[in-house]
Amino acid sequence: MATIINDVSRTFSEYLIIPGLTAVDCTPDKVSLMTPLVKFKKGESSRINLKTPFVSAIMQSVSDDGMAIALAKEGGVSFIFGSQSIEEQAKMVKKVKKHKAGFVESRANIMPEQTLQDVIALKEETGFSTIGVTSDGSANGKFLGIVTGRDYRLSKDSLDKKVKEFMTPIENLAVGEYGISLTEANDIIWDHKLNTLPVIDKKQNLKYFVFRKDYDNHKEYPNELLDDHKRLIVGAGINTRDFEERVPALVEAGVDVLCIDSSDGFSEWQKITIEYIKEHYKGKVAVGAGNVVDKAGFLYLAEAGADFVKVGVGGGSICITREQKGIGRGQATALIEVAEARDEYFKKTGEYIPICSDGGIVMDYHMTLALAMGADFMMMGRYFARFDESPTRKLLIGSNYVKEYWGEGSNRARNWQRYDMGGKNSLKFEEGVDSFVPYAGKLKDNLDITTGKIKSTMCSCGVATISALQAEAKITLVSSTSIIEGGAHDVIVKDTKN
Ligand code: RVP
Numbered sequence: 001m002a003t004i005i006n007d008v009s010r011t012f013s014e015y016l017i018i019p020g021l022t023a024v025d026c027t028p029d030k031v032s033l034m035t036p037l038v039k040f041k042k043g044e045s046s047r048i049n050l051k052t053p054f055v056s057a058i059m060q061s062v063s064d065d066g067m068a069i070a071l072a073k074e075g076g077v078s079f080i081f082g083s084q085s086i087e088e089q090a091k092m093v094k095k096v097k098k099h100k101a102g103f104v105e106s107r108a109n110i111m112p113e114q115t116l117q118d119v120i121a122l123k124e125e126t127g128f129s130t131i132g133v134t135s136d137g138s139a140n141g142k143f144l145g146i147v148t149g150r151d152y153r154l155s156k157d158s159l160d161k162k163v164k165e166f167m168t169p170i171e172n173l174a175v176g177e178y179g180i181s182l183t184e185a186n187d188i189i190w191d192h193k194l195n196t197l198p199v200i201d202k203k204q205n206l207k208y209f210v211f212r213k214d215y216d217n218h219k220e221y222p223n224e225l226l227d228d229h230k231r232l233i234v235g236a237g238i239n240t241r242d243f244e245e246r247v248p249a250l251v252e253a254g255v256d257v258l259c260i261d262s263s264d265g266f267s268e269w270q271k272i273t274i275e276y277i278k279e280h281y282k283g284k285v286a287v288g289a290g291n292v293v294d295k296a297g298f299l300y301l302a303e304a305g306a307d308f309v310k311v312g313v314g315g316g317s318i319c320i321t322r323e324q325k326g327i328g329r330g331q332a333t334a335l336i337e338v339a340e341a342r343d344e345y346f347k348k349t350g351e352y353i354p355i356c357s358d359g360g361i362v363m364d365y366h367m368t369l370a371l372a373m374g375a376d377f378m379m380m381g382r383y384f385a386r387f388d389e390s391p392t393r394k395l396l397i398g399s400n401y402v403k404e405y406w407g408e409g410s411n412r413a414r415n416w417q418r419y420d421m422g423g424k425n426s427l428k429f430e431e432g433v434d435s436f437v438p439y440a441g442k443l444k445d446n447l448d449i450t451t452g453k454i455k456s457t458m459c460s461c462g463v464a465t466i467s468a469l470q471a472e473a474k475i476t477l478v479s480s481t482s483i484i485e486g487g488a489h490d491v492i493v494k495d496t497k498n
Pocket of ligand 1: 057058059315316317318319320321358359360361379380381382383406407408409410431432433
């Protein structure tokens with residue numbers, strides 16, 4: 001007979017944290033969110049520690065090189081999506097590793113024959129107000145000029161006016177030569193009173209922009225996550241099919257950490273993949289595995305050699321795996337069981353394997369709950385998809401801006417390897433949806449608020465580190481009636497827009 005677990009499996013919203021004694025010197029500025037990314041032995045520390053306990057999801061609509069740069073600057077890591085060609089993925093990894101603080105590859109570009117209408121559309125779609133004009137409209141094409149809000153007047157100019165007629169052409173611009181240092185670039189910006197300095201190579205191809213507003217950049221990013229060569233740290237998703245070709249290309253590109261991306265990670269495929277990486281790279285590149293939802297799944301991947309284990313099946317905001325296949329488990333219950341298994345494993349073997357809570361985070365307090373329940377860090381898709389830095393289009397729907405967000409199991413992504421059960425190479429049925437999420441602005445601004453809330457809750461618990469939170473937090477189940485009590489209730493909330 002099948003094993004029936006009669007305990008209900010639960011989600012984050014069914015729990016709350018009970019405050020502990022807050023000491024006078026326990027203030028948010030003293031709270032550290034540092035947390036291990038990869039496994040380590042008792043008495044040692046992890047080779048990579050996150051300074052913010054967030055990683056961005058291995059998804060087309062979330063993690064490209066732009067997101068990876070922005071998140072590493074804030075102390076987290078992006079796992080660049082694997083549902084693209086090996087060459088394209090390796091190229092993105094390289095871009096992150098080559099990123100130089102203050103030098104930004106242009107993300108909004110246009111051709112001279114395009115029109116003012118196109119400029120306005122591009123500005124809306126990308127959110128960027130400085131647009132590079134290149135011969136082929138690419139970020140590294142032959143540089144011809146720039147367009148900013150100062151170059152046109154919507155009240156006077158016709159929408160079909162050609163870009164070449166109103167752009168500021170290269171002849172009228174100060175430019176930096178490729179190879180210039182940030183200090184030199186900033187000197188030109190100050191001397192010429194510029195807002196933007198285009199940096200071009202000998203063939204006049206656009207390489208970067210340096211923005212005046214990024215001056216003193218390094219001071220803005222105290223949590224920046226760097227490798228031994230002062231390059232940003234980056235991760236990448238891999239699958240259990242083409243790893244023998246993909247992993248070498250990613251390692252060659254400089255990837256710091258890999259993660260096997262699968263909706264169900266309790267499989268021999270994952271063990272084979274981990275063993276290949278361990279045998280060929282002897283620990284030089286770390287590899288996380290998953291996803292699992294119970295002790296058995298965790299132990300299997302831990303014993304196979306995983307550097308971290310990802311927890312969660314079916315909880316993602318765009319995920320319909322539970323409806324389609326009937327597999328999964330409430331995220332909180334899955335996390336609690338795996339965290340217990342991780343602690344037991346640590347006691348027994350002296351090896352601490354970090355666990356990552358993946359999917360289903362909706363409210364900021366869910367993050368603190370996940371950490372308190374034992375997660376070392378969390379992977380999020382929806383959260384990051386809402387920001388300027390995610391790779392998808394920003395659209396105006398009705399009177400609200402939204403960003404596109406689609407699942408890897410949707411027809412749009414066609415990431416069949418993630419859902420592969422060993423059969424033919426195709427997506428037989430969808431396990432994800434294509435959706436919109438409310439646009440939320442810049443990653444940094446949102447992250448500051450979110451981490452501020454986490455730190456504040458930790459102070460309420462009287463703890464200043466994630467490990468202390470895990471050891472000391474008191475968590476309680478809540479009834480559905482007390483969930484209502486948690487929001488504004490029995491009052492008429494004022495509409496602050498009026
Ligand atoms: P969320 O943060 O709730 O949006 O969830 C993101 C997670 O959902 C991903 O990290 C991944 O584990 C999962 N995912 C991605 N695509 C799909 C799908 O199409 N079902 N699910």
